[in-house]
Amino acid sequence: MPVKRKRNLTREKLNPIKPSGKREESFFELVFEIARQIPKGRVTSYGAIAACIGAKSSARLVGWAMNGSGKVRPKVPAHRVVNRNGMLSGKHHFSSPDMMEKLLRKEGIKVKNDQVADFKKLFWDPALELGF
Numbered sequence: 001m002p003v004k005r006k007r008n009l010t011r012e013k014l015n016p017i018k019p020s021g022k023r024e025e026s027f028f029e030l031v032f033e034i035a036r037q038i039p040k041g042r043v044t045s046y047g048a049i050a051a052c053i054g055a056k057s058s059a060r061l062v063g064w065a066m067n068g069s070g071k072v073r074p075k076v077p078a079h080r081v082v083n084r085n086g087m088l089s090g091k092h093h094f095s096s097p098d099m100m101e102k103l104l105r106k107e108g109i110k111v112k113n114d115q116v117a118d119f120k121k122l123f124w125d126p127a128l129e130l131g132f
Contacts, residue, residue, distance in 0.1 A: 027053070027055070027058075027061065027065070028065040028068070030053045031049055031053070031062050031065040031066070032065065032069060032072055032076045034049050034052055034053065034126050034130070035049065035066070035069070035076050035077060035078065035080065035081055036074065036075075036076060036077065037126070037129075037130065038077055038080040038081070038124050038126075039124060040107045041107045041108050041109060041122070042080065042122050042123070042124040043080050043081070043082050043086070043104070043109065043116055043119070043122050043123060043124060044080065044081055044082075044123065044124045044125065044126060045059070045081065045082060045083060045084045045123070046059040046060070046062040046063050046066070046081060046082075046083060046084075047059040047062075047084050048123075048124075048125055048126055048127070049062045049081065049126060050062045051127060052126040052127045052130065052132055059084075062081070063089075063090060066078040066081050066090055066093070067090065067093045070093075070094075077103075078090065078093075078094075078100075079094070079099075079100045079103040079104055080104070080107075080124075082116055082119075085115070085119070086115050086116035086119030086123075087114055087115050087116075088100050088101060088104075088111065088114045088115070088116070091114065101114070104116070109122060
């Protein structure tokens, strides 16, 4: 007869509950929450979001989060997240290849050759703006 072993809780990953009653947020949820705070008419980068949440080398993972954000509610303004040079590198993940540019133009952001014009001027740094 096999011996039953007690579960070792120190080896299991516990998901702490915050005072609000919510469980600890996942990486993607943190990314979505930061992206929702990007003001209209401004843009940020995948790397800036990654650095803001303490995962500086995870810019590609932020890109994956933006790729899957279309089905998330409340909405995530993924069109405001571009690469470190202001390129619309995620444009192929929208309903049409020009949708990202259309959404940016609708907010008054000029785009030329798939790159945000005045990128440095329009750049929104979440670490500075959110006080991290």
